[in-house]
Structure formats: C-alpha cells, structure tokens
Amino acid sequence: MRIGMIGCGVISKQYLASFDQLPDVQLVAVADLDRARAEAAVEGRDGVRVLSVDELIADAEVDTVLNLTIPAAHADVDLRAIAAGKNVYSEKPFAVTTQEGAQVLEAAREAGVLVGSAPDTVLGTGTQTARVAIDDGEIGTPIAAVATMATPGHERWHPQPDFYYVPGGGPLLDMGPYYIHSLVTLLGPVAEVIGAGSRLRTERTIGSGPREGEIIPVSTDTHVTGVLIHESGVLSTLVMSFDAVGTSAHPIEVHGTGGTLAVPDPNRFDGDVEIKRLGGEGWETVPVAGGYADASRGIGLQDMAVRGADLRASGDLGQHVLEVMNAVLESATSGARVEVASTVARPEAVEQQDARVTA
Template sequence: MTSRHQPPLRCAIIGCGQVAQEYLTTLQHAADLTVVACADIDLSAAKSFAERHGIPEVGAPGDILATTNIDVAVILTPPATHVDLAHDALDAGAHVYVEKPLGLTAAESERLLRAASDKGLLVGAAPDTVLAPSARAAHHALATGAVGTPVAADAALLAPGPESWHPTPQPFYASGAGPLGDMGPYYLAMLTYLLGPIEYVEASATSTRSERTIRTGPHAGDIFRTDTPTHVVAFLRSRSQALITVTTSFDIAATARPHLEIYGTDGSLVLPDPNFHDGSVRYRRRGEQTWQELPQDDAVASAGRGLGVLDLVDSIRNDASECPSGHRAHHVVEVIEAIEFARTSGHPAELRLLREERCAGLR
C-alpha cells in the first residue's frame, strides 16, 4: 500500500551479482521505495552496478550498512554471509530482506528473527514466488474447495545440473547446497504456503556421479568434485495431514513430470515451476474429462524477483508486527534441516522435537 504522505523508504542493495539486476528491474518501479545505495565486497562490481543504474551511494557492505541512512537492506550475497549481514543491518536500524536461504541453520535464522523482533524491525525473505498471481490463484482455489480437501502433493525438481549452463557451477555442489539447498526452498516455500507447516519428515539421498564436467564458459571441460548429495527424495507430512513427496535432483537427463501437483478429495491442481513468477495453474475435478485453467488476477504490475521486498515495504507501512515471508523462510530452513537429519541418520524427523531441542539450546 503506497503512502501519499510519507517519502519513499530508502533501500540499499547488498550484493551486486546477477540476481541484483533482476531485483532492481522490479524495485525501480516501486512508488514507495527508492534504491539509494549498493554494496559488494568486489568494489568494482558495486561501482559498475551503481553507474549503470544511477545509484548515488556505493561502497563495501560494512561501510554502507554503518554509514548510510537506509530503511531497508536487501541482502543478495552468498548464503554463508546472509545472517551476519542481516544482523549488521538490524544493528543499523534497518529492516531486512534476505535472499534464500534465510540462514544455513534453523538456530541462526531463529536468532535473526528474535533480534529483529527485539528491535521492532521486520525481516522478509525469499522465495517470493508465493506472491505471484499463479500462487495466489492456487491458494484461493484450495481455500474455496475447488478440488476438495488436499490430501497429497508431489513436487519435483529434476534437472541435469547447473554445469550444463553455468560457467562456474562448483558452488552449487558445495556442502549444504546441491539440489535440495539450492532449489529446494522454492518448492518447500510453495508447499508450505499452500498446505501449511510441515510436522514429519523421512528422507533418503544419493549421488550418482562424484565428478562433474563444466560444459560452458572459459572453464568448459574442467572436472570438479561434488560435496553434497545430488538426488534427494523426502516424504513430508503437513500439520493438516497432507502427505507430500519432494524430489530434488541434479542427476536427471530429461523429464515430463510436472513441477508441482496437489491432489484433493474432489480433484487435482497442477502448478507451474515455483522458481518463477508466471505460468498457468490447471485443475481437473473428479469425473471431468478435461483440464481447465484457473483465472488469475492482474493486480501485480511487476511480478518478478523483488516482489517480496515490496511486500515487506507494505508490512512496514502498515505497522505490521512481522513479515510472513521471514517466518515462512525460517520454516523452510527447519524443513531442510529435518530432511538432512532424516537422510543422514536413517530415522524419521519430527519437527516439533527438533524445534524443542533447538530452542533449549538457544536459552
């Protein structure tokens, strides 16, 4: 909601890589937000980004957060830096939006949310594809019983791996990354948005190839080793008792399987790739012979990465006590942590028990 009586919130982009351009494409059209600063540990990258987009203030992340009068910090840096930079921004009095993942562990993401609450500040986080028209259409369909009560779902990220298109794919295969850490948050965020929190997890994983070959760019032909499972299968149960299968893989040559399907007592929904903000949602009710497309509203003028930042701005303007995306992102970190526990231990994971154990350690 745009305020006609307050100046736009001042925003700093921290991290000037490829995704920063995608965010800026959305943010530069916002009436209630203006990007006044950008930062990167590679100062030349920050300066180049600032020059291309007319951003007046530029510097290293610590300097921008410490010396710039900003209202919102958008953190687009590598995952291991997210939490520390977010705390720095909170200490400077700024609200925070963080690219996925919110934290590398549930304990550190929970500390971040607590710190923000103690300071009266908000934390928002990616993925923000749950705010896209297709996701809202699916959510409305489920809420109004278009396919009955949801009883099951199937989600699948099946890909040959980023070495086929990315010139430096090694970070995608680092410990804690892989298909689950890198792409899993998009699928888990959408599933929890549509079906509610996850309570129970079972999981197994494998790696079909310990060595990968870069296929494009200046290092094409180079071989590197993987440090994380490349095919992960998880069985989840939501609080509403929906049974969910999630498969994330960098080992699949080709597939015709839908990215995400939800099965209700009276029909089924097929959703588009949750990594993106567009696409149709189809449904078919029991007894019908053809699929139909759900109508979508066009209220979102610019649906792309950065939509979650605008949602955070709305929460700030409306004096909200929290931003839902931050808490959803924290729960996604919890679920990924539970999947990792289940696959490495060989035992099911109950999130309630893991949460109680973690909270005891935080006291």
C-alpha cells in the same frame, strides 16, 4: 523503503530490473566484495552509491539491507545489518543451518526490525491462483501433493557454480525453497519429514564463462527426496535433483478428493493453473484469481514496505522452510522420521492486483 543491496552476482540483475517498477522501494546503495562488479551493476543508475560492505551496513540512508550474498554468508550479513538497526531481506535459503536462522530472528526481535525472506515468487498469480482454488474447495479436501524439480545441474550454465555443491547448496537448499514455500502457502506448515538423498558424482565440470572446463568438488547430496507431513495431515512428496536430465511432471500437483490441481513453476511468478475434476474430461485452465500481476523479484520488498510487520515473504516463513529442508537432510542421514519444531501461519492471501500498485 531505502534499500542497500549487498551482493551483485547473477540474481541481482533480476532485482535491479524490478526496482524502477516498485513505488515504495528505492535502491540507494550497493556493495560487493568485488567493487568493479558493484560498479558495473549500477552503471547508469543516478543516485545509487557504490560502497564497501561495512560502509553500506553503517550508512544512515539505508534502512533495509537486501542480502544477495552466497548462502554461507546470509546469516552473518543479516546479523551485522540487524546490529546496525537495519531491516533485512535475504535471498533464499534464509540461512544454511536452522540454528543460524533462529539467531537472525531472535536478533531482529530484540532490535525491533523487520526480516523478510525470498522467494517472493509465491506472491505472483501462479501460486496465489492455486491457493484460491484450494481454499474455495475446487479439488475437495486436499490429500497429497507432489513437487518435482529435475535438472542435470547448474554448473552447465552458471559461471561460478561452486556454492551449489557445498553444504548450504545442493538441489534442496537451492531450489527447494521455491517449492516448499509454495507448498506451505497452499497447504500450511509441516510437522514431520522423512528424507533420503544420494550423491553419484564427487566432481562437476563448469560449462560456461571464464572458468569453463574447470573441475569443482561436490560435498553435498545432489538428489534429494522427502515426504513432508503437513500439520493438516496432507502428505507432500518432494523430488529435488541436480542429477536428472528432465521431467514431464507438473512442477507441483495437489491431489484432493474432488480433483487434482496442477500448479505452475514456483520459480516463476505467473503461469497457468490447471484442474482435472473428478468425473470431468481432461484438464481445465483456472482463471487468474489472485496474486500480484506482472510481478518480478523484489515484490516481496514492496510488500514489506507497505505491510510492515505483516509482510508475507517473512523471515518466519523462510526459517520454517529452512528447518523443513534441514530436517529432510537429517532424516536422509539418520534414516529416521524427524519432527519440525517450528510452525508458521499461512501468509495472508494476495488479492489479484497490479504489482506496481500494492496495498
């Protein structure tokens, strides 16, 4: 699968580091509104051309567009690429509004092209080993889950953090995809949500890079909590914060009738899964039992190249998670429980295998 990458910002470095390890994926072109940044991103990479965005979308050598633009541009770039007959794979969130995401999926169906969506971290050994444990009944019947992300804010380290603090950003749309993709992978789709949010500061100060000390406005909630009511009846509690200093909680805990499972950081591909069994003594480490070993960002593209329409990090999953997040924000504003109209099948589990030899 020949990839044209649009957007050469911070996250692109992680994808670029992965491409040489993916046997069925080839980077052939890059584009960025800042051409110098695109040129710097692929310096030393033979055969990778630097193009304008329009040139890349029209290029016959590109069959799949990797969309690493800011969230507000995700849907527009995807739609333009689809109109040119390209497959698309978008960074998270899939889009900013649920309506935009639906337009992308409809356009792709009409054009007969594939749509993928980050995060692909759920394909790693961390989330997939947890899935095996749940599916094998290691914690009995799942009852509830708690997902917690607490940080004082990305402006402390990111040199261009503006998009984190406008609609389409915030802790929920920025970090929530990792946690909710994992929760859906583990426990199935979400039917309803209840949400609340707050915004204690109207300004943030950039802490690094050439704009250090610059003050930027905040126009979205920076602490969001919600209850996700899964179709299975499991209740997941979500806490996403750019206001908290930190937490000692496990990133995700899944509680069942026979035990509790501690799931590692869903922003990573690996990490220990631990279980505390009813009547047991302390926490036990669960042996790795599933997922792509030694995976990194881009494994979703490899999975897409090999599996085609059966890709696991799919646009349908990305759209469902987007709708869940926007429903939480809607509930936070209205104070009412909100139904989630879409549903999605749990992606097929990943058998334990080397990320470089996928099947």
